[in-house]
Amino acid sequence: MTYGDKRIFPLLSLLFPFVDMRNQFHIDHIFPISRFSKIKLRQAGPAEWLRDRFKSDEGALNYQSIHALGQLPADIHGFEDFYATRRDALQDKLQEILVENSTAVDAEY
Numbered sequence: 451m452t453y454g455d456k457r458i459f460p461l462l463s464l465l466f467p468f469v470d471m472r473n474q475f476h477i478d479h480i481f482p483i484s485r486f487s488k489i490k491l492r493q494a495g496p497a498e499w500l501r502d503r504f505k506s507d508e509g510a511l512n513y514q515s516i517h518a519l520g521q522l523p524a525d526i527h528g529f530e531d532f533y534a535t536r537r538d539a540l541q542d543k544l545q546e547i548l549v550e551n552s553t554a555v556d557a558e559y
Contacts, residue, residue: 453483464547465540468516480519481529495525518543 451458463471480496500522504510514522518539523532 461544465543466517480522481526481532495523495528497522497524 451461463469496519500510500513504513514520518536520532520535520539523529
């Protein structure tokens with residue numbers, strides 16, 4: 451899937467069932483696409499946002515865990531490694547969900 455694909459939202463709802471789907475969400479919330487302009491590349495990255503958002507390490511770690519964020523990079527320069535690691539983690543999680551649901555359906559028949 452590519453950025454903007456309409457199938458991304460249903461896929462994310464499988465991966466993160468705790469999210470209230472009545473709200474409007476922005477798919478590029480960790481690294482907003484707007485940050486990839488030359489002017490904005492020097493702005494704070496997601497790690498700084500997380501530190502500012504949560505005053506305790508426990509709150510930040512919990513947020514990282516439930517959103518499968520792993521280690522957030524300090525700035526845009528860590529994007530490629532972060533992307534690859536998170537992509538692999540989300541693929542593994544989706545595979546687990548699909549296998550669990552497949553096994554549950556097979557057990558019914």
